[in-house]
Amino acid sequence: xxxxxxxxxAPLTPDCGVAGPPVVEISPARIAEVGRVAVRRALxxxxxxxxxxxxxxDHFGPVEATEDQxxxxxxxxxxxxxxxxxxxxxxxxxxDSLGSEQPIxxxxxxxxxxxxxxxxxxxxxxxxxxxxxxxxxWLAQPEATxxxxxxxxxxxxxxxxxxxxxxxxxxxxxxxxxxxxAEFAWPTCGAELAVATGxxxxxxxxxxxxxxxxxxxxxxxxxxxxxxxVLGYVGTGREELRLNxxxxxxxxxxxGLPFGERVVMWWNFVARSTHELDAAxxxxxxxxxxxxxxxxxxxxxxxxxxxxxxxxxx
Numbered sequence: 001x002x003x004x005x006x007x008x009x010a011p012l013t014p015d016c017g018v019a020g021p022p023v024v025e026i027s028p029a030r031i032a033e034v035g036r037v038a039v040r041r042a043l044x045x046x047x048x049x050x051x052x053x054x055x056x057x058d059h060f061g062p063v064e065a066t067e068d069q070x071x072x073x074x075x076x077x078x079x080x081x082x083x084x085x086x087x088x089x090x091x092x093x094x095x096d097s098l099g100s101e102q103p104i105x106x107x108x109x110x111x112x113x114x115x116x117x118x119x120x121x122x123x124x125x126x127x128x129x130x131x132x133x134x135x136x137x138w139l140a141q142p143e144a145t146x147x148x149x150x151x152x153x154x155x156x157x158x159x160x161x162x163x164x165x166x167x168x169x170x171x172x173x174x175x176x177x178x179x180x181x182a183e184f185a186w187p188t189c190g191a192e193l194a195v196a197t198g199x200x201x202x203x204x205x206x207x208x209x210x211x212x213x214x215x216x217x218x219x220x221x222x223x224x225x226x227x228x229x230v231l232g233y234v235g236t237g238r239e240e241l242r243l244n245x246x247x248x249x250x251x252x253x254x255x256g257l258p259f260g261e262r263v264v265m266w267w268n269f270v271a272r273s274t275h276e277l278d279a280a281x282x283x284x285x286x287x288x289x290x291x292x293x294x295x296x297x298x299x300x301x302x303x304x305x306x307x308x309x310x311x312x313x314x
Contacts, residue, residue, distance in 0.1 A: 004267040004304075005044060005056065019209040019258035024222040025233040029059070037063055037071055039136075042213050042231040044265060051211040051233065052256020053186040055081070055140040055263065055270060059213055059228065061133025065090055065124060071132055072123045074298035077284045077291040078114035080146045080263075080270035082139040082184060084172055085110040085122070086192070088215055088250065090132035096120035097292025100152045106134075109155040109171050111182045115141070117283070118150035121296040135215065135252060137190065139172070140263050140270050145185045155182050165200030165245075168193050173256065176203045187257040195219065195245045202241045202253065209236045210255035217249025226251070267303055274308050281306055 027048065029040040043057040044050070065071065071092060085094065087106045094102045094110050097119045104110050112120060159170040159178040170180045173188035180190075189208065193200075195217075204210055212221070212232035219226050221243060226232035234241060236258070243251075263270055266277045283290040284303050294300075 005265045020233070020235040022237045023233065023235040024224045025235070026224055026226065027231045027233065029229050029231060032058070034058065034060070034073065037061075040229050045231065048231070048233060049263060049265070050140060050259045051209055051254050052188055053139045053142070053184065053259045054137060054188075054190070054211075054254045054256065055265065056136070056138035057213050057231070057252070057254065058136045059215060060135070062089055062131040063133070064130075065132040066129050067124070067126055069124070072298055073121060074301045075119050075121045075294035075296050076268055076301040077117060077119045077280065078112075078268050079117045079280050080114060080141050082111060082113045082141060083120075084137040084139065084190060085112075085134065086137070086171060087132070087134035090130060090134070091125050091128040092122050092132075093125050094120060094122055095294050095296050096152055097294050098150060098152055099295070101295070102152070102154045104154070107169075109158060109182055111153050111155065111172065113141070113145075113151040115146065115148040115150045117280070117290040117292070119291040119294050121294050121298050123296065123298055133215070135213065137254070138270065139184055139186070139188065140259060140261070142186050142259075143261060146270075153182065155180065158182075163193070163195070163200055163202065165198055166193055166195035168253075175253070186259065189253060189255040191253045193243075193251050193253055195243055195249050195251070197245050197247055200243045200245065202243060204238045204241055204255070206237050206239050207257065208255045209258050210234050210238070210241070210253060213252040213254065215250045215252065217251070218246045219249050219251060220244040220246070266306065274306075278306060278309075
């Protein structure tokens, strides 16, 4: 379900977006195609590259999956980021160049840290039949870890807590005093919220910035609707956020300490310059040892030629 990021979403000018005061900023997602599946891409956007360290959010489904047809993404590389895979419905299998082979089911979490380089595939199980829906998220790794070793972890048991009017599952980092075993090297919140019709008060850290991605239903924040297909950015400086749901709704709360490092993003890479992006592209093109080998029957995905090569971007 990973990428790719395109120039329309993240121009090569280094940027991380400016964390704002309490606000309700509604930005439409872009419809993109990953494999053969349409996704709603809420992050990145030209005007907002990151929310905390979150730099990518693709929400997809539900789509029909069978034993022979599904969400098949062949081996492809990553660097400088961590992928967070979360299914609302269905099953997939993750394979990576570390040798991991991990089925993932709805309500379980896969966290893969790319560091200097890793490759992976995500594909049908060969036995699951039914609806498939979920969200693929990336976290931009900070300078302290982005050149480090790759890693992978699977988390089937995640903290759950009650809210006034709903429940929360803590995927990554911390939320409302609960901490997930899925840790990231930047102060981060990633949580799924399930809210009933009516008002729900969500506790926040005023030093952090936050955004909402609605997977199903409709909520209002400050009188503005947040529905599937948009990013609802709510800024910093809040100790609490009131959600008013018109119907039972499911949404992702993404947040963290504003990410002070300016990033560039292209294809499946997060970096600091086009020189780094170009080096990663050439490693994948050469099929050298940097990104390893994935034990998948799916075809290795070819990288497009970098569009800046003839354009003079730096």
